[in-house]
Amino acid sequence: MSPFIRKIGGSMDRRYLAWCIAIAAVLHLYALVVFGSVFGIDSSVYAALAESLTSGEQMRAFYTPSTVVSCSHVSCGTPILWKLSTLLPTKLAWPAFALFQHALAAFATVLATITAHRIVPSRWHLAVLALVSLHPYFQWAHNALMSESGALSLMLIGLTLAVRIQVFAPRKIEIAGILLTIVAAAQFRSYLGGFIAAAAGLSFFFARWPWRQRFAYMAALGGAVAAGALAFPVQRYLLTGQFFLPQPGANWLPVASFINWKPSPDAVAQLNAHGWPKEPPAEKLTGPGIGYDVALDIGVRWMKEEGLTLPQVTERARALARILIADRPDAWLIRTRCALLASGFNGLAFAGPSRGPVYWDRSLSQLRSHNRKYYKRLIWMEKASYRPDGEGYFKAASPVPGSAGVGHRVGPRLWAALEPYVSSLRPRWRDPLFLSSLPLDLWTIFGIAGLGVCIVRRPAIGLTLGVVAALHFLLYFLIALGSARYSYPLLSCYFFSTCLGGALALPSAGKMERWRRKRAKKLILGAGGTTFTGWYATDRETLDVLKREDFRSHWKASSRDAFLAEHVWEHFTADDAAIAVRNVFEFLRPGGRLRLAVPDGRNPDPQYLEHVRPGGSGPGADDHKVLWTVESLRQLLLDAGFQVVALEYWDAAGHFHAEPWSSADGHVRRSKRFDPRNQDGTIRYTSLVIDGIKPQVAS
Known part of the structure; x- marks a missing residue:
């Protein structure tokens, strides 16, 4: 691999x-x-x-x-x-x-x-x-x-990186990755960069970093959003001398006329007073409203005949649209239906009894039928050959x-x-499980339900994903547009929330985890997302090493084979560290092993020590309580009754020592042997790695 x-x-x-x-x-x-x-x-x-x-x-x-x-x-x-x-x-x-x-x-x-x-x-x-x-x-x-494919993929990558930065120890590749993703996503859908930045900003907010570091990363997010928004307009300006940002232009007019295709006399007077075009006259607005081709013609005439710029066309069209929408009292309901449709509720968005035209000169039942047909056409399931x-x-x-x-x-x-x-295969080949026969709303409900579970069980992750869904809904509420196609990028959020929320909510998940925990012979303490084959990962929620009753609730004394803790003990005070070691000693079988890895206080590199000391500059160092040395950690284990074997450490004279050891007894990633920073043979990062072995006859 x-x-x-x-x-x-x-x-x-x-x-x-x-x-x-x-x-x-x-x-x-x-x-x-x-x-x-x-x-x-x-x-x-x-x-x-x-x-x-x-x-x-x-x-x-x-x-x-x-x-x-x-x-x-x-x-x-x-x-x-x-x-x-x-x-x-x-x-x-x-x-x-x-x-x-x-x-x-x-x-x-x-x-x-x-x-x-x-x-x-x-x-x-x-x-x-x-x-x-x-x-x-x-x-x-x-x-x-x-543009849908690139938009969805980059949105999913961005959300995933935001969650990884929040949950796991952040790495430079993930920070750089999310900044590049923001810039790239804006080249497929201009608003996506801002959505991903909002999710990443929440991740930085919830991360346990110094505030100065959080603000620096948030400023970098702002720079990435600006770079993504300006990259193509600047290139276009250099080639053509034209500079403009993505804008709806005259498209506000058809959107508003879909909502209100029969304005009142007062609204008609206001439209004419604010620059409504002579063709088509506002007095004759009927049917489904103005089409996009008509809006395009209006915008072009404004630019050619009146010399308006694109921002001015957009502003005039927006002002006219406000008049049309304000003329219909239930416009907020139509906006909500459009936002629901753009969020994936293909049928529920226009649920309700059909009592005459409500939008686009169509009744609710007609809109539901239209959306079903459009969905089939969109996903290439309408016929064999196109x-x-x-x-x-x-x-x-x-x-x-x-x-x-x-x-x-x-x-x-x-x-x-x-x-x-161009494929001529029958539609069943494109959908072998007939998944498209189920309403799109069903998959959206799964995603929303998973999002709800995440917010309850893992609030920080749930809010990071939820902010994207909320911004997407708000965007389409404001522009009053809806389509199954517009919901496609949001599938990235629903996919992640369904994965995580479903795993958290499965009825048997808790019982299975408790059963696995009781059977586990080798355990990782304070895993923080780290997993190894054959080892059971715990964190403070599942096993608080400072509480003896937590151990007793899972296992009998002298029954576990091994415990591993990589960069955990430095977060304890000296007294708490002694309590944790005694608890582990009690529940290890004779001959069992506790492997500890902590930052090494004897490392001769001043930059390393500044990085890991209590209150230092490294990630998580603000929570460090003790900077252990081989002498102090050995004494801690000896006092608890362990036999001690130091595996990797620096001595007081600044010499590095490394004894042979097996990952089968506990893999330490941040060690001389396995840290990728040491791959070329130069020692750049090490930990103090030490084993405490419970004697065959406990003393």
């Missing part, structure tokens, strides 16, 4: 890690084959932007007034991936693109699964991983030339609807890359 995989998996059971990787790899390859190339109307927009990324002339041709108004929100992540794929021969472009998206998604789900398993060990996580990887709703986007759709989208000489007139320029070239891989 590679060092990188071992690093992200920690010291968990390798078989579990291998199962995670195998499930994800096999099911993603299966989806890659059975779905074939997937596309949407806006795929041509991504392809057209991809062709213009490196040329100022082509980018100026792309950003006409119509595309500025309608496509300012289109980010560069998917176009960059497609641009790199088209460097290959045409027939290899789509396979390379889709394979990368599947690989990123598989990595994200495996990382989340093993993280959840390290927090709450359970085979439940494997079941969730398998079900999600078989669900068409999860898999369709990884074959698509659209080849006629692709030919209609990309082979026509006229502009593609919704592409602001740029799609027809690249359509034939894009179709040449996609067409050979």
